[in-house]
Amino acid sequence: MLWETLLRVLVSGIANGAIYASVAVGFSIIYRSGKVFNIAQGEMLMLATFMAMTFFGMGMNHWVALALTATAMGLLGLGVERFVLRPLVGQSEMALFMATLGLLLVLNGLGVIMFGTEPRLFPDVLGTERWLVGTVSIKQSAVLGTALVAGSVAGLAWFFRSTRTGLFMTAVAESHQIARSLGVNVQRSIGLSWAIAGVVATISAAAFMSGRSVSPEIASIAFVALPVVLLSGLESIGGVMLGGIIVGVGQSMAAAWLDPYTEGGASLLFPFALMMLILLFRPQGLFGWKRVERI
Amino acid sequence: MQPIVMQQGPPPASSAAPIAPVLSVTNVEVRYQGSILVLKNVSLTVGEGEVVALLGSNGAGKTTTLKSISSLIQSEEGRVTEGQIHFLGAHIHNQDPVSTVRRGLVQVMEGRRVLEHMSVEQNLIVASAPIKANRQRLRQALDEIYGVFPILAEFRDRQSGYLSGGQQQMLVIGRALMAKPRLLLLDEPSLGLSPLLVHTIFKSIARINRELGTSILLVEQNAKVALGVAHRGYVLENGRIVMEGTRHELLNNEDLKEFYLGISATGQRKSFKDIKQYRRRRRWLG
Amino acid sequence: MYRACGSFSETYSDDMALMRTRWQWLALAILMVGLVCYPLVASSGWIRFATITGITIISVLGLQILVGLTGQVSVGQSAFMGIGAYFGAIAAMKFHMPFPLPILVGATGAAIVGVLFGLPAARIKGFYLALTTLAAQFVFQFTIVRLPDSWFGGSAGISVAPPVIFGVQINSTVGFYYLTLPFTVLAVFAALFIMRSRVGRALISVRDNDLAAEVTGINVIYYKVAAFGLASFFAGLAGGLLAYENKLAHFEQFTLFESIWYLGMLIVGGMGSILGAVLGAVSLRFVQEILALVSPRMAELLPGARYDIAFPMINVVLGVLIIVFLIYQPRGLAHLYRRGERYARVWPFPY
Numbered sequence: 051m052l053w054e055t056l057l058r059v060l061v062s063g064i065a066n067g068a069i070y071a072s073v074a075v076g077f078s079i080i081y082r083s084g085k086v087f088n089i090a091q092g093e094m095l096m097l098a099t100f101m102a103m104t105f106f107g108m109g110m111n112h113w114v115a116l117a118l119t120a121t122a123m124g125l126l127g128l129g130v131e132r133f134v135l136r137p138l139v140g141q142s143e144m145a146l147f148m149a150t151l152g153l154l155l156v157l158n159g160l161g162v163i164m165f166g167t168e169p170r171l172f173p174d175v176l177g178t179e180r181w182l183v184g185t186v187s188i189k190q191s192a193v194l195g196t197a198l199v200a201g202s203v204a205g206l207a208w209f210f211r212s213t214r215t216g217l218f219m220t221a222v223a224e225s226h227q228i229a230r231s232l233g234v235n236v237q238r239s240i241g242l243s244w245a246i247a248g249v250v251a252t253i254s255a256a257a258f259m260s261g262r263s264v265s266p267e268i269a270s271i272a273f274v275a276l277p278v279v280l281l282s283g284l285e286s287i288g289g290v291m292l293g294g295i296i297v298g299v300g301q302s303m304a305a306a307w308l309d310p311y312t313e314g315g316a317s318l319l320f321p322f323a324l325m326m327l328i329l330l331f332r333p334q335g336l337f338g339w340k341r342v343e344r345i
Numbered sequence: 346m347q348p349i350v351m352q353q354g355p356p357p358a359s360s361a362a363p364i365a366p367v368l369s370v371t372n373v374e375v376r377y378q379g380s381i382l383v384l385k386n387v388s389l390t391v392g393e394g395e396v397v398a399l400l401g402s403n404g405a406g407k408t409t410t411l412k413s414i415s416s417l418i419q420s421e422e423g424r425v426t427e428g429q430i431h432f433l434g435a436h437i438h439n440q441d442p443v444s445t446v447r448r449g450l451v452q453v454m455e456g457r458r459v460l461e462h463m464s465v466e467q468n469l470i471v472a473s474a475p476i477k478a479n480r481q482r483l484r485q486a487l488d489e490i491y492g493v494f495p496i497l498a499e500f501r502d503r504q505s506g507y508l509s510g511g512q513q514q515m516l517v518i519g520r521a522l523m524a525k526p527r528l529l530l531l532d533e534p535s536l537g538l539s540p541l542l543v544h545t546i547f548k549s550i551a552r553i554n555r556e557l558g559t560s561i562l563l564v565e566q567n568a569k570v571a572l573g574v575a576h577r578g579y580v581l582e583n584g585r586i587v588m589e590g591t592r593h594e595l596l597n598n599e600d601l602k603e604f605y606l607g608i609s610a611t612g613q614r615k616s617f618k619d620i621k622q623y624r625r626r627r628r629w630l631g
Numbered sequence: 632m633y634r635a636c637g638s639f640s641e642t643y644s645d646d647m648a649l650m651r652t653r654w655q656w657l658a659l660a661i662l663m664v665g666l667v668c669y670p671l672v673a674s675s676g677w678i679r680f681a682t683i684t685g686i687t688i689i690s691v692l693g694l695q696i697l698v699g700l701t702g703q704v705s706v707g708q709s710a711f712m713g714i715g716a717y718f719g720a721i722a723a724m725k726f727h728m729p730f731p732l733p734i735l736v737g738a739t740g741a742a743i744v745g746v747l748f749g750l751p752a753a754r755i756k757g758f759y760l761a762l763t764t765l766a767a768q769f770v771f772q773f774t775i776v777r778l779p780d781s782w783f784g785g786s787a788g789i790s791v792a793p794p795v796i797f798g799v800q801i802n803s804t805v806g807f808y809y810l811t812l813p814f815t816v817l818a819v820f821a822a823l824f825i826m827r828s829r830v831g832r833a834l835i836s837v838r839d840n841d842l843a844a845e846v847t848g849i850n851v852i853y854y855k856v857a858a859f860g861l862a863s864f865f866a867g868l869a870g871g872l873l874a875y876e877n878k879l880a881h882f883e884q885f886t887l888f889e890s891i892w893y894l895g896m897l898i899v900g901g902m903g904s905i906l907g908a909v910l911g912a913v914s915l916r917f918v919q920e921i922l923a924l925v926s927p928r929m930a931e932l933l934p935g936a937r938y939d940i941a942f943p944m945i946n947v948v949l950g951v952l953i954i955v956f957l958i959y960q961p962r963g964l965a966h967l968y969r970r971g972e973r974y975a976r977v978w979p980f981p982y
């Protein structure tokens with residue numbers, strides 16, 4: 051009985067953790083390059099989701115539609131960097147952060163205007179099978195989604211460590227000045243990171259939304275992903291997977307064992323309580339680089 | 346501290362004035378934030394294959410000079426407000442620093458600025474940004490650097506933040522060579538290193554100049570080691586060039602001997618009062 | 632501050648005086664009379680607009696003390712308003728306190744919670760700190776919804792009866808306007824007082840340079856956390872008033888969007904000044920009001936849009952304004968105003 055609950059907790063925790071990780075990796079990629087904390091990451095996920103659904107609705111093949119969405123989201127990322135962040139180069143990190151708050155409002159508003167607030171069903175792009183392990187049923191879409199996220203995160207980690215372009219971007223993450231002195235085009239790296247974050251948002255949408263009912267409110271997933279990115283450390287790419295699993299499983303445990311006594315409050319509050327604890331005791335996270343702004 | 350004596354003898358290039366300057370800085374004035382005047386009417390040249398030392402005490406404006414040549418000064422809100430800087434015939438002041446690197450002018454910044462969280466080899470690969478490199482050519486370039494600094498090959502997978510100071514200095518110099526520059530700007534490579542390490546580093550600098558033919562503009566407070574490898578030199582003070590000459594002229598100049606080399610005619614260290622005297626005289630000369 | 636040359640202040644108190652010339656006193660008097668007479672000329676929709684704007688000004692003033700003075704960004708100001716609203720509602724409805732008391736209870740409660748969420752300021756700053764205020768926003772919402780209904784009314788909220796002052800029940804649009812006005816005026820003067828006091832200067836020195844402030848003997852951590860308390864006190868005051876005005880304390884009135892809007896008001900109005908807070912609150916509430924009026928028409932123009940687009944329109948426009956002001960006018964409307972004033976003063980001989 052306990053084992054069954056534990057298995058169920060693990061399964062749902064890991065699946066949820068994967069989606070948090072995929073959103074968190076978007077935060078990290080953008081933060082690394084330009085020291086911008088893009089609070090509008092969830093809105094990018096929401097736009098990707100609804101853009102893909104619009105293409106599905108036009109009768110497109112699912113994979114073609116997703117590829118098209120990824121392209122459009124990449125361009126959106128480039129546009130945001132070019133027209134919102136680049137004019138603010140040299141301003142404080144806080145000014146950049148506030149600009150992304152403005153971006154959050156804009157993207158959220160546009161999403162609601164274009165797609166409405168009614169929940170809609172996202173097609174089963176990742177299949178509808180269910181497998182029974184003992185008495186616990188596991189959804190094919192969850193397994194594939196988790197694998198997709200894990201694969202993408204691993205791919206990104208490899209990209210930033212082993213390709214020339216990726217290394218240029220990692221250098222930009224360390225120091226704009228050093229990168230510039232070595233002939234790295236810093237602005238292009240930052241633009242590229244926004245484009246990648248747009249593509250990653252599309253991957254998150256494909257991995258997580260399959261077969262779900264979605265509305266623009268899904269953007270708030272990003273806030274649950276905040277403790278993940280803080281836990282893994284803002285610069286770490288690979289670390290988000292572990293961070294995601296910790297938050298996801300922790301949340302599932304809270305849901306299984308505490309929610310019955312708290313009317314569902316424990317699992318909702320868990321990520322934010324965890325975030326407060328991380329901020330207080332280890333703001334640089336587990337794998338983060340540095341010297342967090344501390345007093 | 347033990348004085349360092351350079352063993353490899355006078356450098357090969359002739360001590361005569363350069364024929365075709367690679368770099369010429371003409372009457373340059375530099376300001377920070379549009380107002381703080383730091384360099385006044387600075388002129389200097391670096392000839393093909395030359396090592397030129399730029400000497401001066403703390404705060405004289407040496408780093409500012411290098412950064413205004415490489416345009417890295419822009420990230421500190423600095424600008425060349427008067428005069429011109431030419432590199433291989435092209436205007437390079439107040440440009441995008443990346444384009445200057447592409448032209449073949451690389452600055453090694455003060456303070457061993459390695460990319461701490463990246464490995465030695467990753468640091469080197471990043472520096473290949475300005476050149477079009479396929480896998481094979483990248484390998485070749487890396488091996489060339491490892492040839493100059495074998496210790497880097499040994500530690501190629503080590504995170505560069507954990508290297509010793511001397512190794513980091515070799516890494517940043519080696520890294521600058523990745524782009525195969527025509528002119529290298531070195532900012533105080535001896536800073537904070539033991540005399541033995543300084544000796545090794547400067548031997549490498551001389552070798553780079555000799556074997557790769559790279560012209561070098563070398564900023565130093567340590568006049569003695571700098572003049573060990575330089576063909577010519579300038580002395581910068583309060584943002585003005587107050588003295589220039591060949592290696593021998595500078596080594597034999599009484600003022601420089603007294604102040605920068607710390608030896609006076611009577612063989613005693615200078616007192617503060619004498620230095621003040623010297624400064625006053627310099628002001629008239631400059 | 633610009634004065635004609637030849638007019639100097641002769642004492643320090645002269646120099647710090649708010650009102651320098653007879654004209655300024657006159658302008659203030661005209662403004663006051665205008666505010667008092669406003670309901671005589673305005674429609675009830677615009678009277679309510681003024682009431683809401685007045686309440687907003689109070690909250691944004693608090694945020695100005697936190698963000699503009701100490702440089703600590705908060706994206707949770709509306710959550711602290713909510714806490715004030717709920718505490719006020721409980722004080723009024725459960726403990727049957729007479730009118731101004733629940734508002735004070737709410738403000739005090741919000742200040743206490745604000746200090747709690749501000750405690751991390753002792754260790755972190757920048758957007759890490761902003762994230763703790765974001766957490767406050769969600770913790771507030773989830774706690775209210777999930778706690779037993781008998782505590783905070785759950786998803787229904789808490790109804791608030793109209794206030795009774797000197798035996799008169801206030802229950803009209805005009806009544807709430809006159810109820811809010813003195814609080815807003817008082818809040819403006821309180822904020823002015825705080826900014827110009829020793830505390831205000833300490834807060835500014837904390838923003839400008841932690842270390843230097845510490846060295847000059849200012850207890851940096853104390854002031855950083857105290858700023859959260861002050862900001863939340865203003866927020867709580869505003870929240871309590873809003874609960875009376877709406878006759879309801881409900882968490883959906885205090886969303887993250889509201890918090891971002893308040894921050895937007897500071898950006899648009901101008902960081903660091905009372906004038907900025909007031910200009911920002913008034914102008915953005917005005918923009919919202921206009922959008923709420925025109926968006927039904929715009930929805931008709933949009934193909935297939937059957938829903939109310941006022942709210943998303945407001946988000947889009949405010950978001951764009953935030954970005955545009957950050958890029959092109961980072962010192963906000965207050966700066967433009969002062970420039971205009973200086974220009975007007977020397978007109979027609981600009982030398």
Ligand SMILES: Nc1ncnc2c1ncn2[C@@H]1O[C@H](COP(=O)(O)OP(=O)(O)O)[C@@H](O)[C@H]1O
Pocket residue numbers: 377378381383401402403404405406407408409410421
């Ligand atoms: N970013 C800057 N802004 C303003 N002044 C600067 C800046 N950097 C350097 N300076 C000033 O310029 C002068 C020269 O500095 P620098 O070029 O670093 O000297 P050096 O390298 O010879 O020690 C110093 O007085 C220094 O204070």
Ligand SMILES: [Mg+2]
Pocket residue numbers: 407408409455
């Ligand atoms: Mg220097």
